Amino acid sequence: MPVKYNLDQIEELSIDKIHEMYRNYVNYGQVNLLSxxxxxxxxxxxxxxxxxxxxxxxxxxxxxxxxxVLNHGHNHPRILKARVEFQKHQKMEVHKNFLSPYLAALAHSISTILPESLCMSYFCNSGAEAVEGAVKLAYKSFNGSRSRIAAADIAFHGKLLGSAGLTGSPEIKFNFPTIPNIDRFKYNDIESVRSVVEGNLVSGQSSHYAIIIEPFNASNVQECGGEFLEQLRNLCSHYQIPLIFDEVYTGWAKTGDWFYFLKHGVTPDLLSMSKSFGGGKSSISGFVATRDIFDAAYGRDIDATLHSTTYNGFGEECITALEAISIIDEENxxxxxxxxxxxxxxxxxxxxxxxxxxxxxxxxxxxxxxxxxxxxxxxxxxxxxxxxxxxxxxxxxxxxxxxxxxxxxxxxxxxxxxxxxxxxxxxxxxxxxxxxxxxxxxxxxxxxxxxxxxxxxxxxxxxxxxxxxxxxxxx
Ligand SMILES: Cc1ncc(COP(=O)(O)O)c(C=O)c1O
The missing domain is CATH 3.90.1150.10 (Aspartate Aminotransferase, domain 1)
Incomplete structure (x- = not known):
């Protein structure tokens, strides 16, 4: 018979007991570091x-x-209410055989906030998943004919195998296997990006299926200048390289706009988002792609399920995100x-x-x-x-x-x-x-x-x- 704790018993646990349980069942180094x-x-x-x-x-x-995660603050009353309402009416969370009206409404809502070209959304649960989903889509859009990706030297894109490889922060201290052919450029330095791109041309064509960057790098609190972003956009357009902006951290009002890139009027081809997207309550992330790139990747019925995850677009997560968006709008x-x-x-x-x-x-x-x-x-x-x-x-x-x-x-x-x-x-x-x-x-x-x-x-x-x-x- 497993030992179970109910909520009251959990609330009574001492900090020493929690440390002990973390040490025995979660991660003892984490206890040492955080303590x-x-x-x-x-x-x-x-x-x-x-x-x-x-x-x-x-x-x-x-x-x-x-x-x-908490642009909306801890436990925003409207977020709590939206979730309770959803539960009270026993709405259906997810079912692969039905199409979700909540997911549809969320994707639509996002398309009305973003520049018109960014319209095709996929929802998942962590920032790293969103980054990897965007990268995978960019890769598939060339159907294997391009093999390289470029990322910045101070990038933080997550810690799953693919995103950890894209992360360039000195905090990643172990080389896990990752996606192949990652080129590194200097953050906010267009000549560095250019030399990576042009140093890898094959018969005058780019071999890069994507360039990924945080237009505002949150972990070093370092921003790309408007001029750099424009030049990057032009370089990507010239060589038809999908440009991915990772705004997992900086999205959803953090920097005074829906997304940081909107301040500079430079639009990417793919955008990753998470954190405050879930209003501080739901673990939802996502990526948005232009229709052209989406069509090239997953446009055929036979390719439609090449990217899917179990918790894709759960109902309560979607309505929480919708409420989070309304709050950003209505509470300015x-x-x-x-x-x-x-x-x-x-x-x-x-x-x-x-x-x-x-x-x-x-x-x-x-x-x-x-x-x-x-x-x-x-x-x-x-x-x-x-x-x-x-x-x-x-x-x-x-x-x-x-x-x-x-x-x-x-x-x-x-x-x-x-x-x-x-x-x-x-x-x-x-x-x-x-x-x-x-x-x-x-x-x-x-x-x-x-x-x-x-x-x-x-x-x-x-x-x-x-x-x-x-x-x-x-x-
Ligand atoms: C810019 C950026 N990308 C990706 C991630 C990874 O998100 P997650 O930790 O949810 O996987 C983070 C997390 O801090 C981030 O700041």
Whole structure:
């Protein structure tokens, strides 16, 4: 007889018990890594809007927005209501023998938001699946006559076998087998893309079936310029290479528009999306293709099922996404994201000028901003080496992570503000509030950051190290 827990029993589990269960049944390294920070040692009672309420009575302001998922905030009442209604009427989730009206309505709705050429949608469950689905479609559109794909040096496209191969971030530390013939170009550098494309021409024709890029790279908080995107579009059109924009993170109001690329008026041939698409509740992702590329790939009946997944377009996921889209529209979340950026970013820039020993640069757009920290810690580094487990020193980003982690720790412990760092070359401290946050929350953040940067870097690093490794290391 299996041991089962009901919801009440789960709510009673202690954090130690949860750690033990993770260690025994999920992933013990994950417990070790996450426990470097306070949240993984605490229990959550509930979450609403911009806030997470802990069982110990603390109210935490969530400046991670669930790492991209929570543009609508935690548990938006309209999202909850839409799901409850769907369940109350016992609507049918999915059935491969029926066509889903929910899926049809969602695909239609997306086509009305995007430029006219982007009209054929497929829905799946994770960002990586969306990326791989788009790549697969681009590949099939040439029916095997093109064999190469190009991706950026700082790309993050996911962690499944195909998407992990496309990911260029230094955080991928193991070479898994992946899709063949991935060429790397320098992000936001058109000459680099051109040399990859033109260096692989065969009889004057491109051998690339796709170029994939995040027009706004979320993990390094780095944006492509409008001129670069236009030149990239022209290059792709010239060589008839399908251009894939990966907006898994930056879509759905994050940067002050439905999608970041819309700010620059440069339209891709395929677009991947996820995260806040599900309104913070449903695990839905998708990709959208132009009709021409779709027709070339899967246009014949015999090819129509070459790409499918079990959970494709579940009813409740689709109606949740539809409600999420309505909320963005009716509550004007695009404007909300613009307001976030217009308030916070100039103040972050001021802080960078005021505290050069802490900060190198502030950057970003809308509700996705980053602070690049000054990772110079040499006076105390030698002392720390005695206390640090050997393996981490192989991490080239170790110093950056240590500094940014000490800031994250202090923001949480002293100001109840939750932030995270981007796992990419600059390891930026990411400031990405939900779009339910208010000016009061933003002012609190700026006040908290100033208080943190007034402190000595070595003090905060030692404090973080003591938290992570235990007080005995602070002799
Ligand atoms: C731009 C981008 N693409 C793809 C992914 C992968 O999404 P998932 O983790 O849902 O597979 C992410 C996740 O953060 C992302 O930011």
């Amino acid at each position: 470097s920070f306070s949240p993984a040692r605490l229990l959550v009672e509930k979450a609403e809007g911009q806030y997470i309420y802990l069982k110990n009575g603390t109210k935490v302001s969530d400046f991670t927005a669930g790492i991209g 979340l695009n404007l909300a994201a613009q307001n976030v950026g217009e308030y916070i970013l100039p103040k972050l820039t001021d802080l960078a000028l005021e505290y050069p020993e802490w900060l190198v640069e502030a950057r970003g757009t809308g509700a996705l901003m980053g602070l690049v920290l000054n990772s110079d810690i040499s006076p105390i580094f030698d002392r720390l080496l005695d206390y640090i487990p050997f393996g981490v020193l192989n991490d080239t980003n170790f110093r950056k992570k240590l500094v940014v982690s000490s800031v994250i720790h202090e923001l949480f412990e002293q100001h109840q503000i939750l932030t995270y760092f981007g796992s990419n070359v600059d390891v930026p401290l990411i400031i990405a509030p939900t779009l339910m946050s208010t000016e009061e929350d933003w002012a609190h953040l700026i006040y908290a950051l100033r208080s943190v940067f007034k402190k000595k870097k070595y003090e905060l690093i030692l404090k973080f190290a003591a938290f992570k490794y235990g007080k005995k290391y602070l002799k």
